[in-house]
Amino acid sequence: MAAPVERSEFVEYTSTQRWLILIALMLGTVMQVIDTSIVNVAIPTMMGTLGASLTQISWVSTGYIIANVIMLPLTGWITIRFGRKQYLTASIILFTVASFFCGTAHSLGMLVFFRVVQGIGGAALLSTAQATMMEIFPPQQLAMVQAIYGIGVMVGPTIGPTLGGWITDNYSWPWIFYINLPIGIAAAIMSFIFIHNSRYTRERRGGVDFVGIGLLAIGLGCLQLMLEKGNDEGWFTSNYICWLTGLAVVGIVAFVIWELSIPYPAVNLRVLRHRGFAAGTAFGAALGVGLYGGIYILPVFLQQIRHYTAQQTGIILLPGAIATAIAMPIVGRLSSRFTPRLLVAVGSLTFVVSMLMLRNLTTDTAPGDLFWSLVLRGASMGFLFVPLTLATLMGLKGTEIVEGTGLFNLSRQLGGSIGIALLSTFIEHQQAQHRLMLFDRISVFNPLALQRLTMYQQYLMSQGSAANIARQQALKIMTMVINNQATVMAFIDAILLIGAIFVVSMPLLLLFNKLPASAMHGHKIEVAAE
Numbered sequence: 001m002a003a004p005v006e007r008s009e010f011v012e013y014t015s016t017q018r019w020l021i022l023i024a025l026m027l028g029t030v031m032q033v034i035d036t037s038i039v040n041v042a043i044p045t046m047m048g049t050l051g052a053s054l055t056q057i058s059w060v061s062t063g064y065i066i067a068n069v070i071m072l073p074l075t076g077w078i079t080i081r082f083g084r085k086q087y088l089t090a091s092i093i094l095f096t097v098a099s100f101f102c103g104t105a106h107s108l109g110m111l112v113f114f115r116v117v118q119g120i121g122g123a124a125l126l127s128t129a130q131a132t133m134m135e136i137f138p139p140q141q142l143a144m145v146q147a148i149y150g151i152g153v154m155v156g157p158t159i160g161p162t163l164g165g166w167i168t169d170n171y172s173w174p175w176i177f178y179i180n181l182p183i184g185i186a187a188a189i190m191s192f193i194f195i196h197n198s199r200y201t202r203e204r205r206g207g208v209d210f211v212g213i214g215l216l217a218i219g220l221g222c223l224q225l226m227l228e229k230g231n232d233e234g235w236f237t238s239n240y241i242c243w244l245t246g247l248a249v250v251g252i253v254a255f256v257i258w259e260l261s262i263p264y265p266a267v268n269l270r271v272l273r274h275r276g277f278a279a280g281t282a283f284g285a286a287l288g289v290g291l292y293g294g295i296y297i298l299p300v301f302l303q304q305i306r307h308y309t310a311q312q313t314g315i316i317l318l319p320g321a322i323a324t325a326i327a328m329p330i331v332g333r334l335s336s337r338f339t340p341r342l343l344v345a346v347g348s349l350t351f352v353v354s355m356l357m358l359r360n361l362t363t364d365t366a367p368g369d370l371f372w373s374l375v376l377r378g379a380s381m382g383f384l385f386v387p388l389t390l391a392t393l394m395g396l397k398g399t400e401i402v403e404g405t406g407l408f409n410l411s412r413q414l415g416g417s418i419g420i421a422l423l424s425t426f427i428e429h430q431q432a433q434h435r436l437m438l439f440d441r442i443s444v445f446n447p448l449a450l451q452r453l454t455m456y457q458q459y460l461m462s463q464g465s466a467a468n469i470a471r472q473q474a475l476k477i478m479t480m481v482i483n484n485q486a487t488v489m490a491f492i493d494a495i496l497l498i499g500a501i502f503v504v505s506m507p508l509l510l511l512f513n514k515l516p517a518s519a520m521h522g523h524k525i526e527v528a529a530e
Contacts, residue, residue, distance in 0.1 A: 162314020280392025288415025327382025
């Protein structure tokens with residue numbers, strides 16, 4: 001008699017139960033994903049309320065991200081050891097309770113502590129949730145289910161700042177946490193009622209891998225902290241950053257060696273032996289750069305150069321989020337007809353085209369000038385998420401599914417963190433370079449520069465300024481114009497860099513499995529019958 005295999009678990013659920021579970025998982029995921037970006041908008045208000053400096057208040061975001069990054073690769077081990085139902089439900093409850101205490105916090109220390117607790121609870125709401133869907137839905141429904149689920153994952157970071165700005169402007173910052181309470185309660189109840197434990201729960205034996213968990217916390221914790229604080233500290237001119245880098249390298253290297261040398265590791269790195277999974281995980285890092293890097297660059301440009309508010313910026317970016325939401329189910333249907341790597345290639349090329357369209361940014365760029373590039377970028381994200389997830393995870397078996405999902409999501413999260421750190425430093429460097437270049441061109445020997453300076457001076461004199469004062473004011477205006485132009489040029493360079501990262505990553509697609517989704521589904525069913 002054939003032994004049951006990894007994805008025949010869907011027979012244990014009715015169709016109604018599956019879709020109710022999907023709703024519960026989406027509620028938890030949307031809550032977690034939005035929370036990673038919604039807080040940033042309220043930072044200035046929190047500073048005033050809690051009496052904290054910018055450096056101190058940054059730990060509200062940093063603490064959450066570090067805890068989340070450390071927990072992501074551990075989600076597989078925790079799920080197997082304690083059970084999917086217990087872990088998911090407990091994580092949702094932990095996240096929800098922490099949200100309540102974040103809203104009631106009256107000190108910075110209390111707020112940071114409960115943000116760390118939120119980060120711990122939030123890890124399962126993404127990776128364990130995604131693995132659950134891979135296991136409880138029939139193979140022929142996986143593409144569409146991942147598409148529906150992906151709407152929350154990809155759209156959440158975009159609408160987070162808009163929602164956060166609206167809540168902060170119309171209510172008060174604690175409400176960015178209180179809105180999680182009804183969502184979390186509903187998700188926890190539905191998860192507890194409908195989700196079963198996987199047959200692979202407690203499958204692995206052995207004690208708790210305290211050494212591996214400790215090395216993971218040191219390595220990833222120091223790496224994330226270095227990425228968060230590096231730009232502010234001047235990178236490797238700071239002893240603090242040098243120490244963090246050293247500890248990160250030693251911790252990660254020691255972690256990899258240790259995990260590969262013991263039979264029951266906390267993080268099963270051996271899952272990377274699957275070629276398609278390793279390639280998809282690496283490409284996931286590039287996706288993280290594109291998703292989070294783009295979300296970082298465009299709002300900063302719109303607020304610094306065009307002087308829009310956070311809420312106005314969110315509205316400008318909204319068409320891209322809508323395009324992602326529309327593209328997701330379309331790609332879900334296309335996944336049954338075309339190979340995942342072909343769809344990922346289409347998404348990548350579309351994304352690069354959208355980056356090229358954004359290279360025409362100026363200090364006078366209006367929201368309408370950004371519309372089609374943002375729509376194209378949003379649609380490309382829809383083409384990337386679903387097929388990339390399928391291509392990465394479809395070759396995994398048994399416990400590898402939940403273990404691999406944590407690593408895959410970690411790669412996207414770290415890609416985003418590395419991308420933001422890289423782009424912020426790159427923009428500052430390019431801004432300085434362009435400023436020097438532009439100032440070199442502004443001299444008494446440049447007739448256009450003199451003409452512009454004279455125009456400014458005459459205008460100021462017509463407004464009542466004395467000639468000598470108008471001259472100084474005109475020079476200040478000229479300097480401001482040059483600085484703004486240098487900044488715009490630096491943003492364009494950063495946008496092109498993101499596009500280049502995608503181009504360089506595209507050869508990884510050759511390592512993906514060649515089977516189309518339809519053949520892939522048949523393969524799963526075949527395996528289940530062996």
